[in-house]
Structures are given as C-alpha cells and as structure tokens.
Amino acid sequence: MSRKLDYPSAADDALVKAAQKADMQAFEELVARHRDKIYARAVSMMRNEEEAADLSQEAWVKAWQRLKQFQGEASFVTWMTRIIINLCLDQLRKQKRLRAESIEQLDEELGGVERQMPVVTPNPTERMERGELRQRIDEALGKLSCEHRTVLILHEFEELEYKEIAKRMQCSIGTVMSRLFYARRKIAALLAGWKREEFR
Amino acid sequence: MKKIVPFGGISLATVVLFFVYSCLVRSGSTDLALQAQLVWGTNNDKPDDPKLKEVDAKVTERLRTALKWKNYFEVNRQNFIVRAGTPKKVKMSDHCEIEVENFGNSSIEVKLYGKGKMVVKKTQKIKPGELLIFAGDDKNDTAWFVVLSQSEK
Amino acid sequence: MINHETELKLQAYLDGELSPGEAKAVEDLTNRDADAWALFEELKLTKSLLAENELEVRLPESRGFYWSKIQRQIEREEKEQASEQTEAAASSWWLRFLAPAAALVALAVLVVVALRAPKGAETLVALDDSHEIETPLEETSSFSFQSEAAGMTVVWVDSHRE
Structure with a gap:
C-alpha cells in the first residue's frame, strides 16, 4: 500500500513525481511554493504587473502540460524559471519590444551615451537601506532598453552564460557581450548619479 | 375540583x-436580512465617477486578501429581507440584478442576471460575517463585484 | 583609452568566460593600466550590487484564487484538446468513408438539430465539487473559490467573448 504524500512537508522532487502521475494537489503545492519567484521574474522582464500575472499563470499551465518532459536535470524551480523566461521573451518579441539584432548592432556600433561615460563608482550602499537600494536598482533597470534589461536579468539574476543568453535572445554572443557591457555601464551611471544626489 | x-x-x-x-x-x-453591494475594483486611486464612495475599510481589507485590486468603490447598496419560499429580486444597476431565494438555515440560492439573462446561479450557506461574492472582469483591468452578506443587526 | 574589444575582454574576464590564456592577459592589463583597472572595478561592483539586490515581488493574489484560475485554464485547455482530437479522428474517418457517410451524417445532423432546438440555452455546467453552481449561457462560464481566512466565497464569471 502506498503512503499518502504529506504535501506541505514533501520535497519538490516528491511533489513533481506525484504531479507527473496527474496528482493535481501536488502540483498546487508546487505552485504555492514558487509562484512568487515566477511572478517576480515576469515582472522584472515585462515591467508590467498585469502582463506578468497573466504570463506566470500561463507558465504554470504549460508546466502542467509538459511535466512529463521534466527529467530532473535541473531543479524544478529552475525549469519553471526557464518556462517563464521563454514566455516573456516570446511576448516581448510579439510586442516588438525586443529589437532585431541588426538594428541593435547598428545602434551600438555608432556608440551609445554609455560608451562615452567616464568610469564611475556606483557604490551607494553606505548610505542606503537594503530595501531602498533594491528599489533604486529596480528603478534603474526600468530605465534600460528592453534588450539591455533582459540581458542583465538573464546574466546577473539567472546566471546564464553568454552562449545560453545568445540562444534564448536569438542573437550572437558578441551582441550579448555588447548589450551586457552597455547595460552595466548605464546602471553604474544611474546608481552613481543617485549617490551624488544623496551627498548634495 | x-x-x-x-x-x-x-x-x-x-x-x-x-x-x-x-x-x-x-x-x-x-427571514434572512441581507445586504448586497455592487462594487467596482480598480488599481486607480480614484474612481472614474467621483460620486462613488470607498467600500468600508474592513470589507476592503478582506477583499484585498483574496483579490488583486487595490481599491474598491461602492456603486450601489441594497438592504433587504428574504422570506423563506419567496424569492426576492433586487436591482443593483441598470444591467445587473440578483434574485435570492431563502431555503432556511442560512442556505440561499442566488441568481445573477446581466442584461436580463441569468448568468450564474449559486447555492450555498451564508453565515453571519461571511461574504458571497460574484465577480467578473471589466474594462481596463478593472472588475465588478456583487458582495452579499447578512445584514448587521 | 581602452578600445571596445578590450572593454568586452575585461567584462568576459569578470564573468569567467575567458580561456586561462586570455584571462592571464587581461589580468596583466589590469595590473599595468589604471583605466583598465578602474573600468574592471566598476563592472565588478555593478555585478555584485545587482546579484545581491534583486527586488522582491509578491503575487498580489491569494493562494486559492490563483490556483483556481490555473486549474480552470488547465481544464479548459484539456477539454479543447480532447475535442480537437475527436475532430481530427472524425475527419480522417470522413476521408475514407466520405460518400456513404455523407447521407448518414446529414441525417444525424438533422436529428441532433431537431432534438436540441427546444432545449434552448439551458445547459448545466458543474464546475465546483462542493457547491452547486450553474452557468446557463454558452458564452460564459464560472468557477468559485473559497478563502477561509477572509471568510468569503468568490464566484468568478468568465465571459468568453473577445
């Protein structure tokens, strides 16, 4: 006789195995555990809470439908995060917020403002609470172009390698490197600017 | 004797x-004394119609725990009594109407009508302090709610 | 001034994307070139600030409500998929037996139409195990969820009209 799964205390792996056998209660527990993280990733990429809520819901539906394909190479939450990232990227492409590589390259070859910026020290931590710093960083991310923000999120928050980012964003590794560089410089400038304001 | x-x-x-x-x-x-409120949920700080009042703070707090909208404004409120075996129709707006039947023991059947057509029918108990809410999406990511509760004595 | 290729090399060094040989060359550069070192430090600080400070965001919906929406969508899509499969199976059958079936199907359609007509739109849809709920209109459906903490039951009415 099989033992009944204690959902709240069960590990993700056990819940995934149960959900793969069509146990919806196990899947509900997984949703409850990771829904904030998945939603947060969608919010950071889309910069719109409504769209993020819809896409994260869609991600969970897709996850249920593809659950049998999940072999456990990565953790369940990593697998889920990949689903939401791909959905967000598709949506951004549909909305044409994610530009084609050729236009982007042209823009960057001409040299953006970031290219001309002097080196700055973006260390505002001394005078800021952690919550405020997070808020400032989020505001700075909101000021970046969609391409720059996406590449930063994928690299800094999701810790994807250049090659993997290039595959997901459908561009070359060179473009990823270039975008990442300009995105970092712009963020540095924004944070340093705020720091200057603080000292005024 | x-x-x-x-x-x-x-x-x-x-x-x-x-x-x-x-x-x-x-x-x-x-006899069941009920209150029905037609409420509009939005993330805007102010309602489109400035005459609308904010829903009571306690109810708003409860709505916020389960629903995503930040603010709730009352469009209409009706207090009424439903006698057992005598269904009561209550008009909430030009297009929205509810019909409540009292089965006794706090058990009710609520029919929601939109533009004269029955949209949904729900049967359940409504204990004092509990809310039975009918809801749906409205334009521009807002939502409408018909909030039913037992009237406070 | 550092050229763009070198800037990208500095960054790739920071991100651990260089071969050991290239990494050594960049290391030497930062040791002898103050501009390169300053830029490398800026990139490093930015990277660490971002990595540790992502804004925490919470989904503004209760567990029960959020799950009920997901469950409902799963059920709806499964239903649609099942009907698509039925249609696909029916169409292949049609291809093989098109001529003799045509008359039969026409007859069946007539019978179905005749039987359905008087019933109107009074279709019952059971959507909730614990409570009785009905949505008689074809263009709408509903689902309900309970929040015990907030002491409320919400009946969400979905309109399928786009």
Missing part, C-alpha cells in the same frame, strides 16, 4: 402562547 378549571385554562393559554411564540420565532429565524 374548582381549582382544576383555572389551572386547565392556564395550561391551555400556555400551550397557545407557546405555539404562537414558536411560530413567531420560526418565522423570524427563516
């Missing part, structure tokens, strides 16, 4: 009084 007659009269009166009282109590307990 003489004493038996008045005692019998008192007994009879007591029985009659008890019967009348129990009838009154029964009819009182099956």
Whole structure:
C-alpha cells in the first residue's frame, strides 16, 4: 500500500513525481511554493504587473502540460524559471519590444551615451537601506532598453552564460557581450548619479 | 375540583402562547436580512465617477486578501429581507440584478442576471460575517463585484 | 583609452568566460593600466550590487484564487484538446468513408438539430465539487473559490467573448 504524500512537508522532487502521475494537489503545492519567484521574474522582464500575472499563470499551465518532459536535470524551480523566461521573451518579441539584432548592432556600433561615460563608482550602499537600494536598482533597470534589461536579468539574476543568453535572445554572443557591457555601464551611471544626489 | 378549571385554562393559554411564540420565532429565524453591494475594483486611486464612495475599510481589507485590486468603490447598496419560499429580486444597476431565494438555515440560492439573462446561479450557506461574492472582469483591468452578506443587526 | 574589444575582454574576464590564456592577459592589463583597472572595478561592483539586490515581488493574489484560475485554464485547455482530437479522428474517418457517410451524417445532423432546438440555452455546467453552481449561457462560464481566512466565497464569471 502506498503512503499518502504529506504535501506541505514533501520535497519538490516528491511533489513533481506525484504531479507527473496527474496528482493535481501536488502540483498546487508546487505552485504555492514558487509562484512568487515566477511572478517576480515576469515582472522584472515585462515591467508590467498585469502582463506578468497573466504570463506566470500561463507558465504554470504549460508546466502542467509538459511535466512529463521534466527529467530532473535541473531543479524544478529552475525549469519553471526557464518556462517563464521563454514566455516573456516570446511576448516581448510579439510586442516588438525586443529589437532585431541588426538594428541593435547598428545602434551600438555608432556608440551609445554609455560608451562615452567616464568610469564611475556606483557604490551607494553606505548610505542606503537594503530595501531602498533594491528599489533604486529596480528603478534603474526600468530605465534600460528592453534588450539591455533582459540581458542583465538573464546574466546577473539567472546566471546564464553568454552562449545560453545568445540562444534564448536569438542573437550572437558578441551582441550579448555588447548589450551586457552597455547595460552595466548605464546602471553604474544611474546608481552613481543617485549617490551624488544623496551627498548634495 | 374548582381549582382544576383555572389551572386547565392556564395550561391551555400556555400551550397557545407557546405555539404562537414558536411560530413567531420560526418565522423570524427563516427571514434572512441581507445586504448586497455592487462594487467596482480598480488599481486607480480614484474612481472614474467621483460620486462613488470607498467600500468600508474592513470589507476592503478582506477583499484585498483574496483579490488583486487595490481599491474598491461602492456603486450601489441594497438592504433587504428574504422570506423563506419567496424569492426576492433586487436591482443593483441598470444591467445587473440578483434574485435570492431563502431555503432556511442560512442556505440561499442566488441568481445573477446581466442584461436580463441569468448568468450564474449559486447555492450555498451564508453565515453571519461571511461574504458571497460574484465577480467578473471589466474594462481596463478593472472588475465588478456583487458582495452579499447578512445584514448587521 | 581602452578600445571596445578590450572593454568586452575585461567584462568576459569578470564573468569567467575567458580561456586561462586570455584571462592571464587581461589580468596583466589590469595590473599595468589604471583605466583598465578602474573600468574592471566598476563592472565588478555593478555585478555584485545587482546579484545581491534583486527586488522582491509578491503575487498580489491569494493562494486559492490563483490556483483556481490555473486549474480552470488547465481544464479548459484539456477539454479543447480532447475535442480537437475527436475532430481530427472524425475527419480522417470522413476521408475514407466520405460518400456513404455523407447521407448518414446529414441525417444525424438533422436529428441532433431537431432534438436540441427546444432545449434552448439551458445547459448545466458543474464546475465546483462542493457547491452547486450553474452557468446557463454558452458564452460564459464560472468557477468559485473559497478563502477561509477572509471568510468569503468568490464566484468568478468568465465571459468568453473577445
């Protein structure tokens, strides 16, 4: 006789195995555990809470439908995060917020403002609470172009390698490197600017 | 023997009084005093119609725990009594109407009508302090709600 | 001034994307070139600030409500998929037996139409195990969820009209 799964205390792996056998209660527990993280990733990429809520819901539906394909190479939450990232990227492409590589390259070859910026020290931590710093960083991310923000999120928050980012964003590794560089410089400038304001 | 007659009269009166009282109590307990509010949920700080008032803070707090909208404004409020076996229709707006039937023991059936057509019917108990809410999406990521509760005595 | 290729090399060094040989060359550069070192420090600080400070965001919906929406969508899509499969199976059958089936199907359609007509739109849809709920209109459906903490039951009415 099989033992009944204690959902709240069960590990993700056990819940995934149960959900793969069509146990919806196990899947509900997984949703409850990771829904904030998945939603947060969608919010950071889309910069719109409504769209993020819809896409994260869609991600969970897709996850249920593809659950049998999940072999456990990565953790369940990593697998889920990949689903939401791909959905967000598709949506951004549909909305044409994610530009084609050729236009982007042209823009960057001409040299953006970031290219001309002097080196700055973006260390505002001394005078800021952690919550405020997070808020400032989020505001700075909101000021970046969609391409720059996406590449930063994928690299800094999701810790994807250049090659993997290039595959997901459908561009070359060179473009990823270039975008990442300009995105970092712009963020540095924004944070340093705020720091200057603080000292005024 | 003489004493038996008045005692019998008192007994009879007591029985009659008890019967009348129990009838009154029964009819009182099956009448259900309800409140229905038509509410508009939005993330905007102010309603499109400045005449709308904010929903009571306690109810707003409860709505916020389960629903995503930040602010809730009351469009209309109706207090009414539903007698057992006599369905009551209450108009909430030009297009929205509810019909409530009281099955006794706080059990009700609510029919929601939109533009004269029945949209949904729900049967369940509504205990004092509980809310039964009908809801749906509206334009520009807002939502409408019909919030039913037992009227506070 | 550092050229763009070198800037990207500095960054790739920071991100651990260089071969050991290239990494050594960049390391030497930062040791002898103050501009390169300053830029490398800026990139490093930015990277660490971002990595540790992502804004925490919470989904503004209760567990029960959020799950009921997901469950409902799963059920709806499964239903649609099942009907698509039925249609696909029916169409292949049609291809093989098109001529003799045509008359039969026409007859069946007539019978179905005749039987359905008087019933109107009074279609019952059971959507909730614990409570009785009905949505008689074809263009709408509903689902309900309960929040015990907030002491409320919400009946969400979905309109399928786009």
